[in-house]
Amino acid sequence: MILILAALASLSAGAAQTGLSIDRDREVLFQVSTIDALLLAVYDGVLPVGELKEKGDFGIGTFDKLAGEMILLDGVCYQVKEDGVAYVVSDDLTTPFASVTFFDHDETVLIEEAANLTEFVGILEASLPSKNAFYAVRIDGTFPYVRTRSVPAQERPYPLLADAVSDQTVFEFVNASGTIVGFWTPQFAAGINVPGSHLHFITDDRTAGGHILDLRVDGVEVALDVTASILMALPTAGDFFDLDLTGDLSADLEKVEK
Ligand SMILES: [Zn+2]
Structure with missing residues (x-):
């Protein structure tokens, strides 16, 4: 209930002004392209990271040619390449698919029990105030186990994403301190995001x-930012334009x- 009231308050505050207020901008989930376009091999970058960072300080995605996994955290954009190393990226590198927002800690979900990824997501979903909202998800902590992957840059003709991930490299972290960065997306947005x-x-x-494939948590505090609005930037040329x-x-x- 607190969450719904907060969302309404921010909407009415924004509507009372001409144009978008800074506060209202912070509650926008900004997305480049769609997950289905990425599944269908639209990998050419369309938006520079420098412009993406004007739309948020927190998020995930990938890079031009599907080169690695993006983590945007506290305003710094990292590229985890196929060697598993996180590199700080330059503002001119482009992305074909990303979701970002300005992270504001609205809600906390405490998960006290040990859980794998499936169990963790189940507990998290049961705790969400609404399943019809978009949430940015941030967890800072020490994790007993995290399994991640990255994918190398692809070459034309681009393979479908389901085939490109056969090139993925998998990494395992044990008792790793770090941050989980991501989103929870409602079912009605299938095709647009995950x-x-x-x-x-x-x-x-x-x-x-x-990109997290599996994990173990053992007591974590999940910070949620509910975003009341979504803004999509779609490619206006290239592979996307004629895609079915x-x-x-x-x-x-x-x-x-x-
Ligand atoms: Zn991912």
Whole structure:
């Protein structure tokens, strides 16, 4: 209930002014392209990281040619390449797919029991104030186990994402301190983003991480930022323009995420 009231308050505050207020901008989830376009091999970067950072200080995505996993955290953008190392990226590197927002800690979910990724997501979902909202998810802590992956840059003709991930490198972290960065997306946004949770990881020293395939938590505090608005930037040329996006790609998505 607190969450709903906060969202309404921020909307009415913004509406009372001409144009977008800074506060209202902070409650926008900004997204580049769609997950289904990425599944269908639209990998050419369309937005520079420098411009992405004007839309948020927190988020995840990938880079031009599908080169690695993006973690945007506290305003710094990292690229976890196929060697598992997190590199700070320059503002001119581009992204074909990313989701970012300005992270404001609205809600806390305490998960006291030990859990794997599936169990963790189940407990988190049961604790969400609404399943019809977009949440940015941040967890700072020490994790008994995290398994991540990264994918190398692809070459034309681009393979579908479900095939490109066969090139993925997998990394394991044991008793790792770090931050989980990601989003929980409502089911109604299928095709636009990943329904349910999509989480990336970066170590405390910001040197390694990737897209989370599995993990163990043992008592964590999950910080949630509910975003009341979503803004999408779609490519206006290139592979995206002639793409058939009418199909149901949920089976492909399942393969890619797990
Ligand atoms: Zn990912």
